Amino acid sequence: MIDSAREQGLETEAVIGLEVHVELSTHSKMFCGCRNQFGAPPNSQVCPVCLGLPGALPVINGRAVEYLCKTGFALGCTVSPYSKFDRKNYFYPDMPKNYQISQYDMPLTTGGSVTLVSGRKVRLNRIHLEEDTGKNTHAGAAISRSEYTLIDYNRAGVPLMEIVSEPDIGSPQEAEQYLSELKGILSHIGVSDVKMHEGSLRCDANVSIRPVGTQRLGVKAEVKNMNSFRSVVRALSFEIERMRECTRVGQPIVQETRGWDESRGVTHSMRSKEQAHDYRYFPDPDLVPLSIDAALLERWRLELPELPDSKRARFAAEYGLSAYDAGVLTQEAGDAAFFEAVAKASGDAKQAANWLMGDVRKCLQLHGLTLSSSPMKPAHLAALIAMVKSGAIGGKAAKEVCDELVMHGRDPQDVVGERGLAQTSDASAVAVIVDAVVARNPESVTAYRGGKLKALDFLIGQAMRESRGKANVDVVRSRLQELLD
């Protein structure tokens, strides 16, 4: 197929399927009572079960099952009341038992889909529940090879769901849209903190290319080690181009697992792809098959909160937001709730959106914060909006106050009082300043009256400087026009 594509000089298209691993934010691990918490000292959250000591028996975490079923309902999947757990056998020190408990032929959900902003529908194959592995850190002084490996088993046994898509994604940008949409939905249901940089959302991609207009899938590579949305886009772009180059020079594409090297910006061959039979799956004899009561499943379905797509539509209708603003503000459940609180407290949804999408966002990004990690309170941002609208402070001062809110969670009243940022809208006080400026600058007055309208800006600037930025600029302008016109 590739050869004929080359002979005919056909354009090729990318075919991408994603396997997304999501750590569930349960209190305890998947099969034992150890804490499920990121960032604890290495090997401090382990027990005989997650260390795989002889005789230890696993017990299924009901909350993890609930979270997976709710995810299935949110994504329109068929949730199966009957499933089972299987052992996936492999020998690698990140799994002390030498097998991982996963689900092989009876996943908890099948089907479902994710709709992208482009309108494309990405079908899901399945979502299954498994346990996470430990974390290896290759260390030591040698440059190209590490001298030794440190293993942290805190992560071993953390509940993990694997969301497998069909190969319905057509470009690296669509892959990013898919992840972003999925992240938003998971954040709204509250089943995971979906932090890619902490590894609670991880993604592997199956990539192949084929001539445009054909249906048969080409030989695929599985790309691993992508640690951010940006690296997903970069890695997939590189891999697709690498495959196109292979077909151009007549080199066969081989099925393999390739690792993404963030610093070099390339993918490299890791190993030839394993087949399922290499893992010798069999039902875990320590766990009885899972059977979920129909009434319980129905309760979980009814407990689902409002999801991003309906929230987007509501924000547009209820608050008059643009599709873009509504999209950004509903990406994370916490951000959406923050916006609604500010909109309600200030009574001005448009300004709430403008501040959150503008100065607040800039300040957050500058300091590596997010709305949820910033100490800012919705009531304080609403108060700031009210101060600007009433003319109590000017635009420049408002930006300064905003930074204090975002960084230190301070009350805007306190910041304005402490720094003397209050603006003078008092007409008689402003008139004194403006009159003095006019008296000192007769040539600008003459120029303005002679048709040079720019002279007015100069006079406004002088008056603002005179008032050390505290005069209300609208009051200054109207007093000047009153004097000159």
Ligand SMILES: [Zn+2]
């Ligand atoms: Zn444990």
